[in-house]
Every structure is written in structure tokens, then in C-alpha cells.
Amino acid sequence: MVLSPVLGKLVSKRVVLASASPRRQEILTNVGLRFEVVPSWFKETLEKSSFAAPYEYAIETAKQKALEVANRMHVKHLRTPDIVIGADTIVTVDEQILEKPVDKQDAYRMLSRLSGKEHSVFTGVVIIHCSSKDNQLETEITDFYEETKVKFSDLSEELLWEYIHSGEPMDKAGGYGIQALGGMLVEYVHGDFLNVVGFPLNHFCKKLAELYYPPLKHTIQHTKHDSIPSVDTFESLSDGESESSSFKEHKGASKLDSPSGVICNSENSSGVRTGSVVPLENQNGVLDSAAKVPSKILDLMDGFKASKALFVASKLKMFDHLKKRSPLKAEDIANEVGTSVCGTERLLDACAALGLLEKTPQGYNNTDSANTYLASDGEYSLHGYIIHSNDHLWPLFTHLESAVKEGSRQNHRAFGKKTEDLFNDYYQSQEVKQRFMAAMHSIAHLTARDVATAFDLSEFKTACDLGGCTGALAHELIQIYPNMKVTVFDLPEVIANSSCFQPSEQYTAPVTFVSGDFFTDDLPEADLYILSRVLHDWPDEKIHVLLNRISTVCRPGSALLVAETVLDEQKTHPPRTVLQSLSMTEGKQRSGSEYKQLLEKYGFTNTQIKITGNLLDTVLCFKKSQSSWHAQK
């Protein structure tokens, strides 16, 4: 796999695409980049005549779009992204810049100018690395542009108007979409096709490679850096926590003239070359193919060890101890948690190797991520979900072979109980119940902001989160939409245990908790119903009952918001969700078109899907009027 490592460097980062363009989202999603979409509010009104060249205008517009999003996220949502990507596509012909047509006449004006001629398409792209210092947003901006030449055939008036009436030109630079009907107008394309569509992917990957893996200084004159460097060089770099510092080191280093100032992936952190790597490098600082190892496969082989190390360190509350007091030596932690010193030291070293802890001569410290996500009182603690993964999912996955052979969930093998009995257990044992709720709360709290902001929900005055468990999403909704009244509807046993998960702050409009079973009891009235991480869990018969009931209580114009991870149409992405299916629940994960189809069956229309690039995507659909729904059935 030659392409992914450079994008893989972004996996552990909060990446935001500051663009409403569905094409940009698709291009980046298709190559496996996970990102959040936050469309920019920057109005494209810069004075074109003040730029010496059209590409400067495109770059500046892209920069303003991205900066607006970075600032807004930092100030308004108190969430500083790691990276914001912005882009702007323009067309130039006869020294004029064409953007998106404002109406059909404007589209006509643009397309008739392009008819029979060659024009240029420029996309300016900006990558902003953000950080927060003393609550101030700090940015490092990288920009570039790409030009592609496109020639149109002579367009007859009839063809031109037929194309305009298709509606395609309206949201596209220059008034055409080369990827669809507009492709029929094109005689030739010289350059990157995706640049015309709105995002120069090839140049973007090269830019990332340059940023994250600058070539060794002493080899620069030998290196024609026009392709994405080879994989193993990248993969030998660590991912995760240390990434941002490695980016800074590389950036700083690339500005230095002396080769000794370059910190590269074949040097250790003290700048000393590691013996085994040096002799294997070719002139470009890239490992020779004879020395290549299948890193990805090796990582997969070892993945279970890493998971278990994380689970055990979490279960033993090592991250909690280190959050309270650090640095701590292995003996201190062993004493606190009652484990052997030698075993504890090995586990702590493993956690340091995985980038979860820092090891210093004074002892071990939590990384920032460990404080935020792994300590049980961390702001976005995943502790509950990690314990659930260890105690519940791990035993199930050890029986994966039987699960695949039999095509069924392996609760009987893993826990000696049938699925139904195990489920009932959840609501009998207080400890298991709390553990399960803590797991659900971890994920709901972590994803609440994404789900609540994927669409503008301010038009809804009342919402009901069906199966809303601890109310994590409900609390986020009332924070973002202070005029909204939110009800959480869940089983009585769940509601009875939800009080310990409530945030300490007081809200003016509190969340209302109502107990009931959404398969049998009356559903509270609401303008917006929410099903977050519900549908994938249930078999079709149950989903039929649930959606039928929601559809019946939903008034025309009311809406349903579904939060799930939406699979790509091939159902191989995102891998986390595809792997989740292996637990063989009776439910299933769905693609965007499957959700759309499913919801339409129950009278929901105008389905919009937002791929957030994070843990949960969202699907919003509206209830049709009864008459039109029945007419269709």
C-alpha cells in the first residue's frame, strides 16, 4: 500500500474540511481520510483586481474560508481542530475569473464564453495546522494551487440551454461539472482531472509528504520530489501523540541549512541515526525494497497485544493514578494497584511504546490524550467503553472463528449464556448495568457535538432522543439550541440509573427523562425524533416496528435524525465499523443509500446525509404528508 501512509499521519488528528462542496468531501473520503465537515461562512467577495494572478485570488479565498472555520471552532465551540483544510476553485478565460453562476443567465454567460475555447481551472488549497496557546489560536499555514487546462467543444444554443436546465451548472465553478453531464462538453483535459472537480488530490498528498517527511538535506540535489515517497519510510514513524511534535520538528528542520538540523524518520529523538536503518537507505533516504517489511500486516498481527495492554492498564486504573500524581515509578504504581513490580513495569513500558504514556528518568506521566480519554474522570473519558470492550467484546471476538463458521453471535461460548438471557442480565446485575451505561455514555458524550451540529436543528422546538440512555446527546443539544426542549426516552432501568451521569452544571432548560420501551409504549410528542446508535443493533423485524411507530407519531414536517456510522457503498469503509459487524449482532451496519431507502419506506423524505469523518455520521429526513406517503405505498 503506497498511498495511505501519508494520509495515515492524519489519523490521530482532528481534521476539518472547511467546505460545503460534496465533491471535495467525496474525493477525500474516497481515499480514506477521516475528517469533520464544517462549511465556511466566509463570503467569497475578495476584490479580484487586487490580485496579480488568478491563483493568488483562489489561494487567498481558500485561506479565508479555512481561517474562518478554525477561528469559529476555537472561539465558539471551544474545540481547536488540529488541521483545517480549505479550497477554492475558479475558472479563468480571457483574463476573467469565473466562479459559481448566480442564476441561469449567469450560467449562460459563463458557458458561452467557454464554448470552443481552452480555459484554465485553478484550485487554491490551504492546510492550516492549529494549536491553542494561552487560549489563543495559533496557526501554521501551508498553501498551494494547481492549474488544469480544459477545452470545450463548440456548444450550440440548444445544447447550452439543455445543460443549464439540467440544474447542474449552478453550484459549480465556471458553470459546469466535468464529472457528470458537463463531461460531454469537454474536448480535452490537460492536467489533474480532480483539480477541475474541486480538489487536487495528487498535489495535496505531495504537500503532506513534504510537510511530514521533508527529504534529507544532503540528498536534496539528487531527489526529484515529484512522487509520494515510499511507504516503509513513513510507516517507521510513530503515529499518535508524538505526531504534532514530529510535524513541528520536521517543519522547523526543513528551514535549516545544516543537514544536522534535520530530524528525520531514520533518526532517533536525540538526532542520532539508528544503526540498522542507515545502510539500508538509498539516495533518497528511502528504504531499499529488499529491506521492506510488511509493516501493516505486522501491525495487524500485533494489534491484539496493543488492545489488551490498553484494556488492562485502564482496568487497573493506571491512567487514573498517573492523572492524580506524576511522575510515578513502576514500584509506586504497583503498590497502589496491588500488582507485581516487574509486570507493571512491562505494562507501563508497553503503554509508553504505544504513545499512551511518557517515560522519563523520573518516572511515567500520562500524555494529554491519556488524561482526556483514558482517565475515568477525563473530559471525554472512554474508560467505560474500554472496560466494555475488555469484558464483553474481547471474549466474543476470541470466538470469531466459530462466529464465522456458524454465522451467529457467540454469547453462549463467551459467557455460557444465550443472547436473550445475557441481555436480561444487564438489567438485573447493577454492576453490569452501570458498566454498560458507562460504555454507552463514553461514546455518546464523545460524539454528541458532532451529532448535534451536523445539521442546523434550530428550527425544532422539541426533540425526543429515543434510547437516549444517560442524556449525553440531549445535554449537548440544549447547550447548542437553548430554545429546544429535549426528552430522553429509555427503559425504566436505564432512566433509574441515569442520575449519576448528569453534568454538574445547571442548565436553564433541563432535559426531561421519560421511561418506556420504544417498541411498545407511547412515544413522547416531538418535532424531531433522534435514534442515535440504535438502528444498527436491531434485526429488520424490530426496526420495522420502531420506524413504523415513529412514522405514525411524526407530524408532516417533523423530522428524524439518525446517528450511525454510515458505510461507503462498497461496505468496506470505515474499517472500525466493518470490524464491529464481526460481533454478529442480529442488526447490521448500512450504507448511505440503504439508510435512505429504509427511511423512505416509512414515509421519510428529503434525506440528507452528513459524513462527519468522526465516530458517528448523521442522517436527517423529514416526514412526508400522510397523503403523499400513502399514495406511494
Ligand SMILES: O=c1[nH]cc([C@@H]2O[C@H](COP(=O)(O)OP(=O)(O)OP(=O)(O)O)[C@@H](O)[C@H]2O)c(=O)[nH]1
Ligand atoms: O467540473 C467541476 N468544476 C467545479 C465543481 C465544483 O464547483 C465548486 C467550486 O466552488 P467553490 O470552490 O467556491 O466551493 P463551494 O462549492 O462553494 O464550497 P466551499 O464551502 O468550499 O466554498 C466546488 O464545489 C467544486 O466541487 C464541480 O463539481 N465540477
